[in-house]
Amino acid sequence: MDAVAVVTRLVAVDAGSSSRDEIVAVLRDVTSCRNWLTAVEVACQSRLEELAEGDPAVNPDADNAAATNRSQRAGQAASRRARAARSAPEFEQRMAAGDLSGEHLDAFIAALAGMLAAARPRLAAVHARLAELACRMTVEEFREQLRREVASIEADDGRSRLQRQTTATRLRQWTDHRTGMVHLAGQYDPESGLVLASALQQRLEASFHAPHPPDAPDDPMEKQDFLRAHALLSLIRGEGRGSGAPEFIVVIDEETLLHGRHATSRVDCGRGIHLPVATIRDMAGRARFVPVVIDRHGVVIRQGRPVPSLEQLRDSLTTPVALQAGRSRRFATRHQRRALRAMYRRCVIPGCHTHVSKTEPHHLIDWDHGGHTDIELLLPVCKHHHDVLHARSWCLTLDQHRRLTITIRDGAIVMTTGPPADQWA
Numbered sequence: 001m002d003a004v005a006v007v008t009r010l011v012a013v014d015a016g017s018s019s020r021d022e023i024v025a026v027l028r029d030v031t032s033c034r035n036w037l038t039a040v041e042v043a044c045q046s047r048l049e050e051l052a053e054g055d056p057a058v059n060p061d062a063d064n065a066a067a068t069n070r071s072q073r074a075g076q077a078a079s080r081r082a083r084a085a086r087s088a089p090e091f092e093q094r095m096a097a098g099d100l101s102g103e104h105l106d107a108f109i110a111a112l113a114g115m116l117a118a119a120r121p122r123l124a125a126v127h128a129r130l131a132e133l134a135c136r137m138t139v140e141e142f143r144e145q146l147r148r149e150v151a152s153i154e155a156d157d158g159r160s161r162l163q164r165q166t167t168a169t170r171l172r173q174w175t176d177h178r179t180g181m182v183h184l185a186g187q188y189d190p191e192s193g194l195v196l197a198s199a200l201q202q203r204l205e206a207s208f209h210a211p212h213p214p215d216a217p218d219d220p221m222e223k224q225d226f227l228r229a230h231a232l233l234s235l236i237r238g239e240g241r242g243s244g245a246p247e248f249i250v251v252i253d254e255e256t257l258l259h260g261r262h263a264t265s266r267v268d269c270g271r272g273i274h275l276p277v278a279t280i281r282d283m284a285g286r287a288r289f290v291p292v293v294i295d296r297h298g299v300v301i302r303q304g305r306p307v308p309s310l311e312q313l314r315d316s317l318t319t320p321v322a323l324q325a326g327r328s329r330r331f332a333t334r335h336q337r338r339a340l341r342a343m344y345r346r347c348v349i350p351g352c353h354t355h356v357s358k359t360e361p362h363h364l365i366d367w368d369h370g371g372h373t374d375i376e377l378l379l380p381v382c383k384h385h386h387d388v389l390h391a392r393s394w395c396l397t398l399d400q401h402r403r404l405t406i407t408i409r410d411g412a413i414v415m416t417t418g419p420p421a422d423q424w425a
Contacts, residue, residue, distance in 0.1 A: 001098035006033050032098030038081075039095035042102075045082035077106075084109045088127040094135055104134040104142055111146040115153070116160060122153045140353050147274060157261060157276040165189040190273045191283070197271055198248035203231040249341055249357070250280055257281065257310075266424055268345060270357040284310075291317050292342040297401040298421030300339045300375065323375035332361035332378055340380045343420040347382040348404055349389075350415050354382035362386055364396055379404070 006029050013026050048060035060082075065075035084105060085092040091108060094100035108130065112120050123130075130149065134142045151158050171186035188196055207227045217223050249270065256265040260277055269275055275283075291304040291313040303323060304316030321335040332340075340361060347354040359380035365371030379396065381389065389396065395407040406415040 001032055001036050001096065003033070003036055006036075006098070031101070035095050035098045035101050038102040038105075039092055041078060042082050042085045042092055042095065042105075045078045046086060049079065049082055080109060081105055084112070087124055088131070090128040090131040091134075094131050099135040100131060101139065103139045104131075104137075107139060107143045107146055108134075111143075111150055114161065114164070115150055116164075119150075119153050123149060138353070157278065158274060159276045159278060162189060162191065162276055162279060166191075190269070190275050191279055194248055194269055194271065194273050194275070197273075199235060200228065200231055202247060203235050204228050207231050207234070249338065250275075250283070251342055252277075252280060254313075257284070270355055272355070289313055289316075290338055292339065293317065294342065294421075296421065297419035298343055298424065299402050299419065300343055303335060303339055303342075325373040327372060329373055330367050332373060336373070336375050336378060337361065339375055340378060343402070344380050345423040346380075347385060348379050348417060349381060349385040349406070350417055352382055352385060354384075356380045358382060360386050362389070362396075364398065 009029055010026065010033065015023065015026065018026065045060060045064060048058060048063055052058040052060050060079050061072060061075035063075070064070070064078045065072050068074070081102060088105075088108060091100060091105045095102065095105065108127065112123055115123060126149070130142075130146070133145060137145065150161070154160055166189040169186075169188050169192065171184065174183050175181070176183060204224075204227055207230065212223070212227070213230070216226050251266060251268040253264075253266040255262060256267055256277060257280070261267070267277070267280070269280075288306040288308055289310060289312075290306050292300055293302040294300050300323070302317055302320045304313065305319070305321055307313060307316045323333075323336055323339055325333055325336070340359075341356055344356045344359075346352065346356055347359050359382050361378045362381040363371040363373070364377045364379065367373070371377060376398070379398070388394070389406075392408070397405045397407075399405075401419040403419050404417040408414070
């Protein structure tokens, strides 16, 4: 990367009078410059690490923290990046070219740290290919790629990783003596975390529809955290409705459930949680099954009622549930929500990575303007984009394969997506 040319362009920017395309170009330059600066810091930190080997007066972590006015923890993170860059030089080169971020390198470091020590060299050996892939991926997409690489190397569908995660389950409690507030901080293995998070979400949703306490904050995000804290207390006390077993949804295709993963497996536990198929089978023994048939475009064409066993799945499909409610109800039914969950992985707005479990069913034709609550007219949209498309009157249309077209500002901007199956590709 020509850093001088990039900085020269940035110095000349007048953001207040720039067009959208010009702003996008500036942001690309900002990103390239940030990535290059990260590479420079990594190189400097590597040199400090080398100097420390021959001079005990050199403390790389402390020197970084002092020079950058950051915490000791930030200095330690910089040292971790530097050590990782020495074993994965392609990442450093890509950062120096402005093509790769420090967050991509951090994801690679985390993936290595989460593996068995004996298996780490196999991931490190393919770091050049991974760095090349990372240049075309968001950090979230790269983390998913790394998860697949690790699973392939360990060749046990994540069972050994789950075992390590289970032994790492922790919960800390302390009192902040400045404020007198009691703090909790925990980490749970994915199986336990799925149960806990689902129970908490179930209670949180119930509290949203109940009268809010008078001391609840007005800010929407703070209010959600406030209600979540009280939902946890309510769960512990066993108060109110919904204190039974939590409901959580795992989307999995029949072949994978019965015979294991294959090239086009569809497995999604939501909340960024990944579980081995064997664990999902064990959990399925205590669960209900909802059969959903989708076409090659990922569109639901039939859905059965919940049944207690695999053997009853096909019988359930002989009397499918209704996925059209017309004008009989304003809000999506449980059946419709499950259908959307089976079709989509995330919010339908292009570029949004909010998981479908955190979205709201949106009417293509507004209810107040005569819209119907039918599955053909419902889309999963995150709360942010739900507010935006209503406030700015975005026009959304679907074709027969649920390919979406979004028209903004009287056709001045048009965004399109493929069918739901594309989200699972």
